Amino acid sequence: MSFLTLSHLQKSFGATKVVHDFNMAIDKGEFISFLGPSGCGKTTVLRMIAGFELPSGGSIVIDGKDQTRLKPNQRNIGMVFQAYALFPNMNVFDNVAFGLKVAGKPKNEIEARVKEMLKLIHLEHLADRYPYQMSGGQQQRVALARALAPAPQVLLLDEPLSALDAKIRVSLREEIRQIQRQLGITTVFVTHDQEEALSISDRIVVMNAGKADQIGTPGEIYNRPTTRFVANFVGTLNVIQATLVNGSTGALKIGEETLSLPQSIEGKADDSLISIAFRPEAAMLAGPSTGPAVLSGTVLSSNFLGSVLRTKVDLGGNIISFDMFNQPSAVLPKAGETVMLALQQDGLMVLGD
Amino acid sequence: MKRLWAWAALIIGLLYFILPLVGMTNFSLKMRRGEYSFDAYAKVFADSRFHETFSYSVWMALLTIIFGVFLVVPTAYWVRLKLPFLRPYIEFITLLPLVIPAIVIVFGYIRLYNTSSWLPLTGSYVGTDILLVFGYATLSLPYMYRAVDTGLRTIDVTTLTEAAQSLGAGWVTIIGRIILPNVTVAVMSGAFVTFAIVMGEFTMAALLNKPAFGPYMQLLGANRAYEPAALAVIAFGITWACLGLMQLVSRLQKTPQRPV
Numbered sequence: 104m105s106f107l108t109l110s111h112l113q114k115s116f117g118a119t120k121v122v123h124d125f126n127m128a129i130d131k132g133e134f135i136s137f138l139g140p141s142g143c144g145k146t147t148v149l150r151m152i153a154g155f156e157l158p159s160g161g162s163i164v165i166d167g168k169d170q171t172r173l174k175p176n177q178r179n180i181g182m183v184f185q186a187y188a189l190f191p192n193m194n195v196f197d198n199v200a201f202g203l204k205v206a207g208k209p210k211n212e213i214e215a216r217v218k219e220m221l222k223l224i225h226l227e228h229l230a231d232r233y234p235y236q237m238s239g240g241q242q243q244r245v246a247l248a249r250a251l252a253p254a255p256q257v258l259l260l261d262e263p264l265s266a267l268d269a270k271i272r273v274s275l276r277e278e279i280r281q282i283q284r285q286l287g288i289t290t291v292f293v294t295h296d297q298e299e300a301l302s303i304s305d306r307i308v309v310m311n312a313g314k315a316d317q318i319g320t321p322g323e324i325y326n327r328p329t330t331r332f333v334a335n336f337v338g339t340l341n342v343i344q345a346t347l348v349n350g351s352t353g354a355l356k357i358g359e360e361t362l363s364l365p366q367s368i369e370g371k372a373d374d375s376l377i378s379i380a381f382r383p384e385a386a387m388l389a390g391p392s393t394g395p396a397v398l399s400g401t402v403l404s405s406n407f408l409g410s411v412l413r414t415k416v417d418l419g420g421n422i423i424s425f426d427m428f429n430q431p432s433a434v435l436p437k438a439g440e441t442v443m444l445a446l447q448q449d450g451l452m453v454l455g456d
Numbered sequence: 457m458k459r460l461w462a463w464a465a466l467i468i469g470l471l472y473f474i475l476p477l478v479g480m481t482n483f484s485l486k487m488r489r490g491e492y493s494f495d496a497y498a499k500v501f502a503d504s505r506f507h508e509t510f511s512y513s514v515w516m517a518l519l520t521i522i523f524g525v526f527l528v529v530p531t532a533y534w535v536r537l538k539l540p541f542l543r544p545y546i547e548f549i550t551l552l553p554l555v556i557p558a559i560v561i562v563f564g565y566i567r568l569y570n571t572s573s574w575l576p577l578t579g580s581y582v583g584t585d586i587l588l589v590f591g592y593a594t595l596s597l598p599y600m601y602r603a604v605d606t607g608l609r610t611i612d613v614t615t616l617t618e619a620a621q622s623l624g625a626g627w628v629t630i631i632g633r634i635i636l637p638n639v640t641v642a643v644m645s646g647a648f649v650t651f652a653i654v655m656g657e658f659t660m661a662a663l664l665n666k667p668a669f670g671p672y673m674q675l676l677g678a679n680r681a682y683e684p685a686a687l688a689v690i691a692f693g694i695t696w697a698c699l700g701l702m703q704l705v706s707r708l709q710k711t712p713q714r715p716v
Binding site for chain 1: 638
């Protein structure tokens with residue numbers, strides 16, 4: 104049985120419906136990310152779980168108890184905000200102790216728990232500091248400790264890394280994941296950063312226009328997107344047109360080359376035009392060991408991205424990108440050069456609508 | 457040439473403000489014929505009515521500040537948090553005491569709360585004290601509300617409230633332990649202005665027949681020569697002390713929350 108269940112959740116602001124019939128079951132200890140563009144409703148769903156927004160319809164059940172109409176301070180849900188939201192008038196110790204004091208815990212218990220939390224975030228030495236005396240990363244770690252101190256049943260993270268610089272973001276997200284695993288706390292994380300979502304989640308909910316377009320593991324979301332939106336939103340995607348030769352065998356024709364997909368293609372008539380998508384890493388420059396070169400195109404540009412080199416190629420009107428690992432010996436294809444590309448057949452996806 | 461005009465304007469402005477003060481202070485020191493002395497001040501301080509009216513007004517000021525804080529902080533907080541569309545209207549209402557004379561307000565009170573009304577506050581000593589506190593709070597509303605509202609603008613009221621709510625806090629805890637401590641400097645600024653207003657206020661206290669400092673100054677001014685000038689200097693000193701305390705307190709404010 105799931106720990107957190109969102110059933111037919113809806114939210115409207117006036118005449119504008121921002122969340123449409125959102126359903127999800129989250130297991131205890133799971134780390135779920137809501138991923139989507141701005142305005143897709145991910146934060147609204149999170150705020151409904153927290154109790155800051157009242158759903159227009161549907162229910163929120165945590166551990167078998169209906170929480171839909173409960174006030175935020177009655178839910179025992181920890182929340183970390185993008186803007187840190189540490190209380191400026193309190194030092195680190197008092198910030199972390201706040202929830203415990205409100206709950207009326209004994210003084211010695213509060214002290215022990217705060218010390219435990221500060222140890223967890225490796226900031227025991229900053230207990231006397233005020234928020235304005237700390238960096239953004241430190242403040243967000245304190246905010247995490249503060250949210251965890253009262254032992255909430257669910258932890259909500261509302262874009263907690265957005266205000267931090269790139270390096271701190273990576274280290275803090277790893278720290279958040281490690282703490283979440285250590286405590287086994289059910290966590291919902293909202294982000295618009297796909298790399299963040301892919302790197303730390305057990306499952307990802309890709310949201311679009313107030314609906315969950317796809318729910319799946321990071322691998323499923325990236326490798327087997329079920330909608331065109333998910334395919335386009337998560338990662339870089341190349342889309343080209345192909346002719347279906349035989350749906351039952353997965354045979355299709357791209358340009359003059361015939362390929363066979365590992366799976367059959369259903370719901371499309373033979374000889375019809377279909378959209379085939381593939382990631383930049385599913386294409387490579389054709390060589391003796393890569394099998395038949397299926398496509399030839401003209402290089403438009405090559406970009407150095409650090410660990411990879413990304414090249415844009417014009418394939419008979421379709422602009423696609425492909426990646427090569429950066430090796431000191433690698434030669435960047437030059438603009439205007441004609442290249443032959445081989446496609447990994449298991450990296451090809453047939454797009455639905 | 458431009459600098460010359462700027463200096464001239466500054467000097468004229470300073471003379472306009474300082475000359476009357478210098479003249480008044482000079483006059484207050486001339487009670488003893490032919491030499492400067494503090495005789496007028498000594499007489500004022502020796503007068504038991506000075507002590508009575510001064511301490512009464514101090515008490516009224518403190519009560520007004522407490523009432524003002526209880527009235528304004530939750531109101532300004534709630535308007536910012538839940539009713540932001542009402543802000544222009546609330547601001548307009550808080551500005552009304554600047555355009556409605558105190559005498560109109562106090563006459564309204566006297567008519568509304570007279571001895572034949574449902575709430576006959578004018579019929580008892582404590583009742584008129586309450587009316588006076590309400591009146592003073594109304595007079596200081598434009599300053600207190602603006603000070604608190606400005607203080608609230610410097611903090612992220614919504615997020616702090618939500619953070620506190622997610623940690624189990626109710627409204628009283630949020631206002632008492634999160635919001636109020638973070639706008640203390642603003643509240644203190646409003647409080648000092650309120651204090652200065654109450655200490656010098658005449659109309660309301662006189663019409664409600666209360667032994668306040670303002671009516672005492674007026675009474676002394678009507679009957680004595682040097683003592684009123686000494687009293688004016690004392691009142692002026694109190695006001696400046698309040699402004700100095702405002703500056704001092706605002707320097708103690710912590711830096712707003714932001715990443716280092």
